[in-house]
Amino acid sequence: MESSSKPLRRVVLGQPVPADLDDEPLPTEPMTINMGPSHPATHGTVRIVLLVDGEFVQDADVQVGFLHRCFEKESEHATYTQVFPYTDRLNYVSPMLNNVGYALAVEKLLGIDQQIPERAQYIRVIVGEMSRITDHLTCNGASAMELGAFTPFLYLMKAREWLYELLEEVSGARLTHSYVRIGGVAADLTAGFADKLRAILLKLREAVRDADALLTKNKIFRLRMDDVGTIDGKTAIAWGWTGPCLRSTGVAYDVRKDHPYLTYDRFDFEVPVGSRGDNFDRYAVRMEEIQQSAKILEQALDQIPAGPILLDDPQIVLPPKREVYNTIEGMINHFKLIIDGIRVPPGEIYSYTEGGNGELGFYIVSDGTGRPYKCRVRPPCFTIVQTLPVLIKGRQIADIVPTFGMLNMIGGECDR
Amino acid sequence: MLALERLKERFGPAVLHTASAHGNEMATVERARSKEILAFLRDDAETAFDFLSDLTAVDYVAYPPAGREPRFEVVYQLYSTSKQHRLRVKVGVPEDHAEVASVTELWPGAGWLEREVWDLYGIKFAGHPDLRRILMYDEFVGHPLRKDYPKEKRQPLVRRST
Numbered sequence: 330m331e332s333s334s335k336p337l338r339r340v341v342l343g344q345p346v347p348a349d350l351d352d353e354p355l356p357t358e359p360m361t362i363n364m365g366p367s368h369p370a371t372h373g374t375v376r377i378v379l380l381v382d383g384e385f386v387q388d389a390d391v392q393v394g395f396l397h398r399c400f401e402k403e404s405e406h407a408t409y410t411q412v413f414p415y416t417d418r419l420n421y422v423s424p425m426l427n428n429v430g431y432a433l434a435v436e437k438l439l440g441i442d443q444q445i446p447e448r449a450q451y452i453r454v455i456v457g458e459m460s461r462i463t464d465h466l467t468c469n470g471a472s473a474m475e476l477g478a479f480t481p482f483l484y485l486m487k488a489r490e491w492l493y494e495l496l497e498e499v500s501g502a503r504l505t506h507s508y509v510r511i512g513g514v515a516a517d518l519t520a521g522f523a524d525k526l527r528a529i530l531l532k533l534r535e536a537v538r539d540a541d542a543l544l545t546k547n548k549i550f551r552l553r554m555d556d557v558g559t560i561d562g563k564t565a566i567a568w569g570w571t572g573p574c575l576r577s578t579g580v581a582y583d584v585r586k587d588h589p590y591l592t593y594d595r596f597d598f599e600v601p602v603g604s605r606g607d608n609f610d611r612y613a614v615r616m617e618e619i620q621q622s623a624k625i626l627e628q629a630l631d632q633i634p635a636g637p638i639l640l641d642d643p644q645i646v647l648p649p650k651r652e653v654y655n656t657i658e659g660m661i662n663h664f665k666l667i668i669d670g671i672r673v674p675p676g677e678i679y680s681y682t683e684g685g686n687g688e689l690g691f692y693i694v695s696d697g698t699g700r701p702y703k704c705r706v707r708p709p710c711f712t713i714v715q716t717l718p719v720l721i722k723g724r725q726i727a728d729i730v731p732t733f734g735m736l737n738m739i740g741g742e743c744d745r
Numbered sequence: 746m747l748a749l750e751r752l753k754e755r756f757g758p759a760v761l762h763t764a765s766a767h768g769n770e771m772a773t774v775e776r777a778r779s780k781e782i783l784a785f786l787r788d789d790a791e792t793a794f795d796f797l798s799d800l801t802a803v804d805y806v807a808y809p810p811a812g813r814e815p816r817f818e819v820v821y822q823l824y825s826t827s828k829q830h831r832l833r834v835k836v837g838v839p840e841d842h843a844e845v846a847s848v849t850e851l852w853p854g855a856g857w858l859e860r861e862v863w864d865l866y867g868i869k870f871a872g873h874p875d876l877r878r879i880l881m882y883d884e885f886v887g888h889p890l891r892k893d894y895p896k897e898k899r900q901p902l903v904r905r906s907t
Contacts, residue, residue, distance in 0.1 A: 394880040399896075401865075402889055406896055437767050566796050566826060569854030582826055678767045679799070679822050679833060690799055690822065696809050707799040707822070715857040744880060 359387055366395050370730045372471045373740040377717070377729065384725045389718040393711075396740035404704035408670025409435050409511060412704060417505040419706060420742040422467045423460035423685035425496070428509035429453045431706075433590060434680035434691035435511050438673050444640060449513035450591045451633040455526070456508060457591075458622040458629070459496060462533070463489045464685030464737075465573070465615040465622075472612070472734030473544055476553055481540035488536040491529045495522070511671055512640035523630045530623045541616055554609035558720040558732035561606055568719070569712030572687020573614045574736060578606035584683040595632065596625045611735040645671050670699020686710040686737055708742045748792045748832045755789075756782055761837075771833035773818075779836045780846035786823060786832065787851055794823035794832060797848065800858035802838070802866045807892040815839040817868055821848070838868055847873040865890035 365376040374395040380388040400419070404412045416427040432453075436442040470485030493503050498519050500508035508515050544550045560570075562578040575582055583600040585593040601617035603610025639646050643662050652659030675697040681690040690707030713736050720732050749770050753760050759782065762773040774782050786794045799822040805813035817838040824831050836845055847870035848855045859870040860879040867888035870876060878885060882902055887894055 394878075394882070397880040399889065402894075402896055440767075567852055567854060569797060569852065569858075580826065587829055676766055677769075677771075679769055679831075681798070688798060692799065692801060692820065692822065694803055698809075702808060703803050705799070705801045711857060712854045715854070 357382065364726075364729065366392075370475050371733055372475070373738045373743075375714070375733075375738060375740070375743075377733075379726070379729075381726060384727075386721050386724055386726060386729070389721055389729075391714060391717050393714065393738075393740075394744050396744035398741075398745065400706065400745035401704055404701055406700065408667075408699050409673060409701060410666075410670065412701065413507045413509065414505065416706075417507055418741050419708065419745065420464065420685050420689075420710075420739045421504060422739060423464035424504060424506050425453075425456040425460035425508060426464075426682065426684045426689065427706075428506065429457050429591075430680070430682040430684060430689045431691055432509045432511055433682060434678055434693050435671075435673065437680050438676055438678045438693060438695055439511070439645065439671070440674075441512065441640060441642070441645065446513060446637045446640065447592075447634050448517075448636040449638045449640075451629050452514050452518060452638060453509060454591050454593065454596075455518075455626060455629050455633070456496060456499065456506075456514075458625050459492050459526075461622050461685055462619050463492050465619050466492075466537075468734070468737040469544075469612055469615050470540070472731060473540070473550065475730050475734050476550055478544060478547065478550060481543045484536045484540040484543075488533045491532065495525055495529060498522075498525075510639065510646070512642065512646045513638045517638050523633075526626060526630060530626060534620070534623060537616065537619055544612070551609065553727070553731050554612060554735075555607060556605065557608045557724065557728050558611075558735065559605060559607045560716070560720060564719075565606065565716075568716045570687070570716070571709050572684070572713075573618060574611055574713050575687065576601065577603035577610035577614045579604055584681055584688055588681070590682060592629075592632075593625075596628045598622075598625050608731045608735045672697065672699050673701075681707070684709055686713065686739065686742065706745060708745060710736065710738050711743050714738045714743055748786070748794075748830060751789065751791050752782070752786065752832075755785060769833055770831065771835060773835045773837065776836050776838060776845055779819075779834075780848060780851070783821065783823075783834060783848055784851055786834070792832075793825045793827050796824040796826055797852040797855055797858075798822040798824045798831075800848075800855055800862065802862045802868055802890075804866060804890065804892045806840075817843060817866060819845050819862065819868060843867060844869040844871055846871050849873055864888070867891065 359380050359382050362379050362381055364379055366374050376392040378390040379386055400415050404415055413428060416431045417424040419427045466485045466489040470482045474482035497503045500506035560578060562580040565575050565578045579602050581600045581602045586600050598621045601614050603614050647666055648659040648662050653663045673695040675695055677694040679690055679692045681688050687709030689709055692705040693701050694703040696702040721729050749763050749772060752772055759775040759778045760772055764771050786792045801820050803818045806816050815837040819836045819838055821834040838845055847859055859873050862868050863876050864878040864881050865888055
C-alpha cells in the first residue's frame with residue numbers, strides 16, 4: 330500500500346540533498362505479526378499469524394491445538410460412563426449439551442434410545458436448553474466486551490450466573506456437571522426447580538433486552554459488526570459451518586428441527602436465520618435463539634411428566650446404594666459396571682445433536698467391550714474457525730476481533 | 746436407501762461393501778476411486794451431499810479378535826442440506842501405503858480435518874495444499890491415535906536454542 334503522505338527527507342550531513350527525493354515512494358513491505366496464543370482481545374488460546382500490509386490483512390494462518398487434552402485417546406481407555414467428565418470439558422460453556430449428545434450416541438448403539446424414561450428426556454431438554462442459553466450469553470457478552478461494551482457484558486454474565494447456579498443445584502457442579510448418564514440422568518430436578526427456572530427466565534429476558542438495546546443501537550458496535558466477516562450460505566456449507574454461524578447466512582439448518590431427537594418435536598419454536606451472513610447477523614441469531622430456548626424451557630416445564638429418571642436395566646444403570654451395601658447381587662452388579670463398564674454390542678454409530686456451536690456429532694466404534702474402541706467428537710467450531718482467514722483477508726486488523734469473537738471458538742471443543 | 750442404490754448403480758464393483766445399522770447408511774469404496782466417488786456423491790442431483798460433516802479415521806489393528814485388514818479406515822460423514830439424508834463413506838487404507846486422495850477441492854472445510862487425521866493417524870492426503878500437524882506441535886514424533894502409541898508415553902516439548 331502506498332503512503333499518501335510525503336516520505337521523510339533523508340539528509341546526510343555534509344552532502345547535498347538530492348532534488349528528486351520527494352518523488353520517491355516510501356518503501357513498504359508486508360510484515361508478519363503474531364496475534365496470540367494469549368491475546369487480550371481473543372477469548373480462547375489461539376495463535377493467528379498475520380501477514381499485514383500496514384493495517385490490512387493479506388493472509389492469515391490460524392494455529393490451534395494449545396488446549397489439546399487427548400480426548401479421543403483418553404476415551405479409548407475409559408469406560409463408557411467415564412467419558413462423561415471428558416465431554417464436560419469440550420464446549421465448557423455448554424457442558425450439558427455435550428453430555429446429552431454423547432449419551433444419545435451410546436444409547437443408540439445399545440439400542441435403548443427408545444426406552445429412555447420420558448421424564449429423563451424432558452430433563453435433558455431442560456438442562457440442554459439452559460446450557461444453550463449460557464453458551465450464547467457468553468459468546469455475545471464476551472464479544473461485546475472485546476469491542477469495548479463492558480456494561481452489556483456484565484448484564485449477560487449476571488444472567489448466565491443465575492442459570493449456572495440453578496444447574497449447580499441440580500448437578501452439584503457449576504461447570505463440569507457430568508450430570509447425564511447412559512439410560513437417563515444422575516439425579517432428579519430439585520424441589521422448586523420449575524418455579525426458580527420460571528423466575529430466572531423472566532429476569533433473563535429483561536437482562537437480554539437491556540443488553541441488546543445497548544448494543545444494537547450503539548453506533549460503534551454496529552460499525553464494527555455490520556458487513557464485517559460476510560459469507561454466503563453456499564460457501565459456509567462448503568466450509569462445514571453449522572449452528573448459529575450457518576443460520577446467520579440464511580440456511581435454516583437446525584438439528585432440533587430437521588432431525589428431532591429427545592422431545593424437540595413437541596415444542597413450538599422458531600429457527601431464526603440471518604440474511605447477510607455478517608457478524609451482526611451472527612450476534613442477532615444468537616440473541617433470538619436465547620428467546621427461543623426460553624420458550625422451549627417454558628413449554629418443557631409445562632409438559633414434563635412425573636416418573637423415573639433412569640432406565641430400569643441392571644446391565645446399564647448402577648443399582649441403588651442401599652442394594653450395593655446390603656446385598657451381594659447389588660455389590661457384584663455395581664463392581665462389574667464400574668470395573669468392566671457397560672458392555673456395548675459391536676458396531677458403529679454417528680449420532681448428531683444441536684450443540685451450542687452447531688452440529689455436535691459423536692462417531693463411536695464399539696468392539697463389544699466396556700470401553701469405546703473409538704470415540705470421535707465432531708467439534709462444530711473446529712471447521713468454523715478454519716474459515717477465519719477467508720473472512721478477514723483484505724480487512725483491517727481491528728476487524729479480526731469481532732469476526733473471531735462471533736465464530737465463538739471454544740478452545741476445549743476446538744482442540745479437544 | 747436411495748443414495749446407496751444410486752452409488753452401487755453408478756460405480757458397481759468399486760463399492761466394496763454396504764451396510765445399514767442404527768439408522769446410519771454406510772458404504773466402503775475402493776481407495777483408488779474415492780475422490781471420484783465422493784465428487785459424484787456431491788454433484789449428483791439425486792444424492793446432493795453438499796456438506797462434509799466430518800472426516801476421521803479408525804485404526805483397526807487391535808480390533809478383536811485379531812485386527813482387521815487393511816489397518817486404517819478413513820471415514821467421511823456426508824449430509825445433504827437439500828435432501829436431508831446422510832451417508833457414511835469409508836475407505837480402507839493399508840499401513841505400508843497410508844495415503845488417500847484429498848477432498849479439499851470438493852469441500853474446502855476438509856482442510857483442517859485432513860490435517861488432523863495426518864497428525865493423529867499418520868495417513869497422508871495426496872493433493873492437500875498444506876498438510877501440517879494441527880493439534881500436536883511440529884516437533885512431535887509419531888501419531889498418537891494409532892493403537893500402538895502408548896497412552897502413557899510422554900514427549901515434553903523442549904525447544905533447543907540454535
